[in-house]
Amino acid sequence: MSTAATLKPGSQRLQQVVGDLAATLRSFIRQHRITHDEYRAVVHFLTTTAEKGELPLLLDLYLETTVDEVDGAGRHGSTTAIEGPFYLPDAPLMESPCVLPHRAAEPGDVLIFSGKVRSTSGEALGGAMLDMWQSDIRGCYSHFDLAPEQAPFNLRGRVLADRNGAFEVQTWVPGAYEIPKNGPTAALLRALGRHLWRPAHLHLKVTHEGSQSLTTQLFLRNDPWIDSDVVGAVKQPLIVDLVRHEDPSELAARGFTRPYYSLTFDFVLPDTIAKAA
Ligand code: MBD
Ligand code: FE
Numbered sequence: 446m447s448t449a450a451t452l453k454p455g456s457q458r459l460q461q462v463v464g465d466l467a468a469t470l471r472s473f474i475r476q477h478r479i480t481h482d483e484y485r486a487v488v489h490f491l492t493t494t495a496e497k498g499e500l501p502l503l504l505d506l507y508l509e510t511t512v513d514e515v516d517g518a519g520r521h522g523s524t525t526a527i528e529g530p531f532y533l534p535d536a537p538l539m540e541s542p543c544v545l546p547h548r549a550a551e552p553g554d555v556l557i558f559s560g561k562v563r564s565t566s567g568e569a570l571g572g573a574m575l576d577m578w579q580s581d582i583r584g585c586y587s588h589f590d591l592a593p594e595q596a597p598f599n600l601r602g603r604v605l606a607d608r609n610g611a612f613e614v615q616t617w618v619p620g621a622y623e624i625p626k627n628g629p630t631a632a633l634l635r636a637l638g639r640h641l642w643r644p645a646h647l648h649l650k651v652t653h654e655g656s657q658s659l660t661t662q663l664f665l666r667n668d669p670w671i672d673s674d675v676v677g678a679v680k681q682p683l684i685v686d687l688v689r690h691e692d693p694s695e696l697a698a699r700g701f702t703r704p705y706y707s708l709t710f711d712f713v714l715p716d717t718i719a720k721a722a
Contacts, residue, residue: 501530553582644668656714
C-alpha cells in the first residue's frame with residue numbers, strides 16, 4: 446500500500462527488509478552450493494538486463510504477482526492485478542465519453558469500453574478516474590515499443606468518469622504481448638524452455654478520493670495464451686468477453702464503417718478507512 450513511505454532512510458522497515466533479503470539470498474547460495482562461475486554469470490546477466498532497460502520487465506515477470514498477492518490480501522472490491530513495466534503516469538487527461546490517443550490509421554478493431562465505478566457499499570463514485578494503458582493489436586506499447594514522436598501516449602489516457610461514476614471510452618482491441626525476442630529476458634525464458642507470451646489485456650488504475658486505488662488488468666477470454674501467461678498474472682474474475690457489433694444500423698449510429706467490439710466492466714473500490722494500518 447504505502448510502499449513509498451515505508452522504505453525511508455533509517456527506518457526500521459528498511460533495516461529489516463534489506464537485512465532479511467541478504468540473509469535469504471545467502472541461505473539460497475548455501476542450499477544450492479552456488480559456484481563462483483554461476484555467481485559471475487548472474488551478475489553479468491543482471492548487468493546486461495539493466496543496460497538493455499529490461500530490469501523492470503524481468504523483476505515484474507518473476508516477482509510482482511507475489512507482491513500483488515500479499516499487498517492485496519484481504520482486500521474487498523474488484524480483483525487486483527499487477528501494474529507491470531509499461532505504465533506512464535502522465536497520460537492525457539480526458540472526460541468520458543472520449544477516444545484514447547491513437548494513430549491516424551490505428552490497426553485492428555475499435556473497442557468501446559464502458560462501465561461504472563462504485564464503492565463496496567454500492568454508491569456511485571462520481572468523478573472516478575480511470576488511468577488506462579494497453580498495447581496495440583501488434584502487442585506494442587507506446588513509448589516502449591513505439592517511438593513517442595510517432596504516436597505520443599498511443600492508447601493511453603486518464604479518463605474522468607461522469608458524476609454517476611459511469612464511463613465510456615473508445616479504444617482499440619489489444620493484441621497478445623510477446624517479451625522482446627532479442628533481449629536478455631527472452632534469452633532466459635528460452636533457456637528454460639518457456640514461451641514469451643502474455644494474453645491480450647487492458648491495464649487500469651482506478652482512483653477516487655476517499656477510496657483505495659485499484660490496479661488491475663482485464664484479459665480477453667479467447668486469447669490463445671489465456672491459460673499460460675508467461676507472467677502468471679491472469680485471474681478468473683478479470684477474464685472478459687468482447688461483444689462483436691456488425692449490424693449496419695448500429696454501425697451507422699456510431700458513424701463506423703467497419704464492425705467493432707464492446708466490453709462492459711464495473712469496478713468496485715473499497716473505502717480508504719477499511720484498510721488496517
Ligand atoms: C506486460 O505487458 C505486462 O503487462 C507485464 C505485467 C509484464 C510484461 C509485459
Ligand atoms: Fe501489459
